[in-house]
Amino acid sequence: xxxxxxxxxxxxxxxxxxxxxxxxxxxxxxxxxxxxxxxxxxxxxxxxxxxxxxxxxxxxxxxxxxxxxxxxxxxxxxxxxxxxxxxxxxxxxxxxxxxxxxxxxxxxxxxxxxxxxxxxxxxxxxxxxxxxxxxxxxxxxxxxxxxxxxxxxxxxxxxxxxxxxxxxxxxxxxxxxxxxxxxxxxxxxxxxxxxxxxxxxxxxxxxxxxxxxxxxxxxxxxxxxxxxxxxxxxxxxxxxxxxxxxxxxxxxxxxxxxxxxxxxxxxxxxxxxxxxxxxxxxxxxxxxxxxxxxxxxxxxxxxxxxxxxxxxxxxxxxxxxxxxxxxxxxxxxxxxxxxxxxxxxxxxxxxxxxxxxxxxxxxxxxxxxxxxxxxxxxxxxxxxxxxxxxxxxxxx
Ligand SMILES: C[S@@+](CC[C@H](N)C(=O)[O-])C[C@H]1O[C@@H](n2cnc3c(N)ncnc32)[C@H](O)[C@@H]1O
Ligand code: SF4
Ligand code: SF4
Numbered sequence: 001x002x003x004x005x006x007x008x009x010x011x012x013x014x015x016x017x018x019x020x021x022x023x024x025x026x027x028x029x030x031x032x033x034x035x036x037x038x039x040x041x042x043x044x045x046x047x048x049x050x051x052x053x054x055x056x057x058x059x060x061x062x063x064x065x066x067x068x069x070x071x072x073x074x075x076x077x078x079x080x081x082x083x084x085x086x087x088x089x090x091x092x093x094x095x096x097x098x099x100x101x102x103x104x105x106x107x108x109x110x111x112x113x114x115x116x117x118x119x120x121x122x123x124x125x126x127x128x129x130x131x132x133x134x135x136x137x138x139x140x141x142x143x144x145x146x147x148x149x150x151x152x153x154x155x156x157x158x159x160x161x162x163x164x165x166x167x168x169x170x171x172x173x174x175x176x177x178x179x180x181x182x183x184x185x186x187x188x189x190x191x192x193x194x195x196x197x198x199x200x201x202x203x204x205x206x207x208x209x210x211x212x213x214x215x216x217x218x219x220x221x222x223x224x225x226x227x228x229x230x231x232x233x234x235x236x237x238x239x240x241x242x243x244x245x246x247x248x249x250x251x252x253x254x255x256x257x258x259x260x261x262x263x264x265x266x267x268x269x270x271x272x273x274x275x276x277x278x279x280x281x282x283x284x285x286x287x288x289x290x291x292x293x294x295x296x297x298x299x300x301x302x303x304x305x306x307x308x309x310x311x312x313x314x315x316x317x318x319x320x321x322x323x324x325x326x327x328x329x330x331x332x333x334x335x336x337x338x339x340x341x342x343x344x345x346x347x348x349x350x351x352x353x354x355x356x357x358x359x360x361x362x363x364x365x366x367x368x369x370x371x372x373x374x375x376x377x378x379x380x381x382x383x384x385x386x387x388x389x390x391x392x393x394x395x396x
Contacts (some may be wrong), residue, residue, distance in 0.1 A: 002308035007229050007292050012351055015197065018155065019093060021132045023106040029389060041370050042363035044323040047102040051327035051338040052092075053109055060138050062162070062172045064208050066236065066263040067111065073263065074111065085331035089125075091119040091349060095328065096129045098353045100274035104194040105132045109338075111330070114141040117257045136204065140176060142183025148391045150190040154199040158231075159184055161203050163210075164217040171210055181225065188226030197253060199255055202229040208268035212277050219293065225341055227291045232281065234297060234304075237310050237382050238264040246379030250342065253368050260340040265282065274305030297387040303396045311381060316390030318375035322366045327358060336365060339384060 008026075012019035028048030036044040056067070056074045067074040074082065077220060106126055113119055113135055126133050132155050139159040142149075149157070159180055162168050168177040187201055203222055205215065215232065222230055243262045250256040278301045285293050297315060299307060306313050327338035332349040335341040336357045346356035356362065369375060374393075380386050 007294065008240055010292060011149055011200075011228075014198075018132065020202075021103070022039040024103070025132075028102075028104075029324040032052065033318075033320045037320065037323045037366070037370060038084030041367055042284070043358045045359070046323040046324045047099075047104045047202065047326070050099070050104045050106045051109060051113065052120065053327060053329050053338065053341075054088055054122075055111040055330050056112045057115045058110060058112040058138070059115065059140060060112070060173045060176055062138075062160075063210070064171065064206060064235065064266050064268045066260070069263070069266065071263040071266055073259070075243060077163045079111075082330070086116065087330060087332050087349075089121055091332060092122050093119075093125055095348050096126055096131065099131060100129050103130045103132075105134070107134050107136060109136040110275060112140075115146070116330075116372055120148065120152070123322070124152060127153070127155070132156075132197065136160065138172065138176065142180070143186040145189045146183065146186035149199060150187065150194050150196050150324075153196065156202065156228075156389050157187070158202045158204050160206070161218060161222075162208075163214040164204055164221055168218070169212040171208070177254065184225040184227075193227070201225070202227060202231060202235055204231045206233045206235050208266075209271050210236055210268065210271055212280065215280050216283055216287075219264070219287060223289050227289075228385070229252075229292045229294060230289065231266040232284070232293070232295045233384065234295065234307055234387070235269065235382070236264045236384050237266065237311055238379070240265060242311060242338065242379060243383060246377060249378050254343055256298075256343045258340070258342040258379070260342050264382070269311065272308040274302075274308060275307075278304050281302065284297040291313070296384070297390075297392075297396075299396055306396075307382075314374060314376060314381050315393055315396045316376075316386050317374040317393050318391045319369060319377075319380055319383070319386045320389050321385045322369060325389075326353075336362075337383065340379065 008019055008022055025048035032044050032046035036046060056079050058068050061068050062135050106220040114137055123133050134156040136158040140308060161180055162171045165177040183185055219230060238261050246364055247258050250258050281295060307315060322336040327335045329341055332347045334345040345361045346359055
C-alpha cells in the first residue's frame with residue numbers, strides 16, 4: 001500500500017513550487033518531533049498544517065459521519081443554534097495575517113465548507129497570504145462553482161465519494177454520487193478550457209462495512225474524473241470501552257468532559273473481512289488508474305483484520321499533531337484534535353493564535369501526551385490525524 005508522502009515525488013516533477021510547500025509542512029512536522037517534542041516537550045515553534053472546520057452545517061447526512069451520521073450530534077436544532085456562532089470573514093482575515101510568517105498548509109472542511117457564505121473570499125485571502133489551501137467537500141455544489149474555482153486557481157480540492165453510485169448513495173444520500181461526479185467532470189472541463197492545472201483534484205473514500213466490496217468499481221470509474229490522487233481512508237472507529245477509558249483519562253489528567261469520541265462508535269467497522277479487503281485494495285493499487293492511489297493508514301496485509309476487529313490495538317504511536325497542527329473551529333475555538341474537539345485551547349476572538357498555540361493549556365496537553373505509554377491517549381487508537389502522521393508500530 002502506498003502512503004500519503006508517495007504523492008510528493010510525482011508532484012515535484014509537475015509542480016516543484018507546490019511540492020516544496022508540502023515538503024515544508026512535512027519538515028515542520030518532523031522538526032517539531034525531533035526538536036520541540038523531544039527536547040522541550042511543552043512549547044513548539046513549528047506549524048505545518050491547520051484545519052479549519054468552517055461550519056457545523058451540511059446538506060448531507062452520511063451514515064458514518066462523526067458529526068452528522070447515525071451517532072453525530074451536529075443535526076437539527078443543535079446544528080442550527082451552533083451555526084449562529086460561525087466566524088465572520090474578518091475574524092479569519094485577522095488570523096490569516098498572524099499565519100503569514102509560518103505559512104502552514106490549510107485544510108478547509110466542515111460540515112460542508114461550501115455552506116460557509118464567504119468561502120471564496122476566504123480562500124482568496126489565504127492564497128494571497130502565501131498559504132497552501134486544500135478544500136474537502138461533498139462535491140454537491142462543485143459543478144455550479146467550477147469555473148470560478150479554476151479561474152481563482154485554488155490549489156487542491158478533495159471530493160468525498162464512498163463507492164460506486166448505489167453504494168455511495170446508500171451511505172451519503174440519494175443523488176449525491178451523480179452531483180459529486182458532475183462536479184468533478186465540470187472542474188476537469190474547466191481546467192481544459194482555461195488551460196490550468198489548478199486545482200489539483202482528489203477523491204477521499206472512507207472505508208466501512210457498507211462499501212468495502214465496492215471499492216474496485218469506484219476506483220475504476222474514477223479513471224475518467226481527471227484526478228491527481230485517490231485516498232482510501234480506512235475510517236475512524238471507536239467502541240464503548242475505548243470511550244470510557246478516554247473519558248476517565250481526560251477527566252483525571254486534563255479536567256475535560258468528552259462528548260465527541262462516542263460519535264465514532266458506529267459499528268460500521270464490524271464484519272469487515274480483513275483478508276478480503278486486502279485483496280480488494282491490492283487489486284485497486286495494481287490498477288493503472290493514471291493517478292496515485294493511497295491508503296491511510298498503510299498497513300501490513302495481516303493487520304487489516306486487527307484495524308477493524310480489535311479497535312483497542314494501536315497501529316500508530318507517538319501522536320505528533322499538537323506540536324505542528326491545530327484545528328480552528330467554526331466558533332473560533334482552537335483544538336489540536338480536529339475530530340474530537342473537546343479540549344479547548346482558547347478562542348481566536350479573544351487571544352492571538354500563537355499565544356493559544358503555546359499557552360498554558362496547550363503545554364499541559366502536550367506534556368500529558370508525551371508522558372503517555374506509546375505517546376497516545378486511550379482515545380487516539382483510530383484517530384485520522386494519528387493515522388496520517390503517527391509512527392508506524394513495529395509489525396503494522
Ligand atoms: C466530515 S467531512 C467534511 C467535509 C465534507 N462535508 C465532505 O464530506 O467531504 C470530512 C471527511 O471525513 C470523512 N468521514 C466522515 N465520517 C468519517 C469516519 N467515521 N471516519 C473517517 N472519515 C470520515 C468524510 O467522508 C470526508 O471525507
Ligand atoms: S457530507 Fe461531510 S460533513 Fe456532511 S454528513 Fe457527509 S461526511 Fe459529514
Ligand atoms: S492522536 Fe489523539 S492527541 Fe493526537 S490528534 Fe488524534 S485524538 Fe488528538
